[in-house]
Amino acid sequence: MTIKPRFCVALLALALASAPVGVSLAQSMGGSGENPNASRTTLDPIPPEGGWDGLAKLLEAVKPGVDTRLTPSPSQITAHIERMLNRGENEEALAMIEKRQAEISDQRGTDVQLMFQHARALAALKRTNEAIDIYTDMTTRFPELPEPWNNLAALYAGRGELEKAQDALQMALRADPGYAAARANLGDLQLLQALRTYKKAASDGVPGMQEKVREVETMLKDKQGK
DSSP: OOOOGGGOOOHHHHHHHHOOOOOOOOOOSSSSOOOTTTTOBTTSOOOOOOSOHHHHHHHHHHSOOOOOOBOOOHHHHHHHHHHHHHTTOHHHHHHHHHHHHHHTTTSSSOOHHHHHHHHHHHHHTTOHHHHHHHHHHHHHHOTTOHHHHHHHHHHHHHTTOHHHHHHHHHHHHHHOTTOHHHHHHHHHHHHHHHHHHHHHHHHTTOTTHHHHHHHHHHHHHHHHHO
């Protein structure tokens, strides 16, 4: 199974960050009598009642409400979680992920996409160690997937563990030599490594190193701004 590349973390942004209208559909009184919830799942909000108020109130009085929305499929659940993560609704996404994991805990096999989203949510909530544990588990169980390696590298870089980040990116590229996100991140990582080297040289009094430090810092800031 291949995880879509858009799920991946931008290494440079994370590394530098660690450094010093909804549409409502009303029901109609006339028509074919089709179920308006036929295409809705329980992930979607219940629409407001429409039509004749008197009839609506009468029906409400004599009959309890029935939720006719469909149970969402696994793919609909992961797609919904993905949208939540992309909107920054990380706490809500994590709660849904953990609920879904509890529901499928007795099933055979692993929902790789849900596992990946779990790590993403934890990382977004700054629960870095837990996210690293999940990504590491994924790289052991599914080494052919480049995305967990890439995101693991981003978290390592964010902690200043540049050698580990480089190893993870190289594994991502070994899994998929054409994986552009990992290759771009490797270039950013090399800039971070150069910055570290220049700073060390500057602290040792090597002439011209302060200028090198400023040059690389400017390059990194420019890249982050794009």
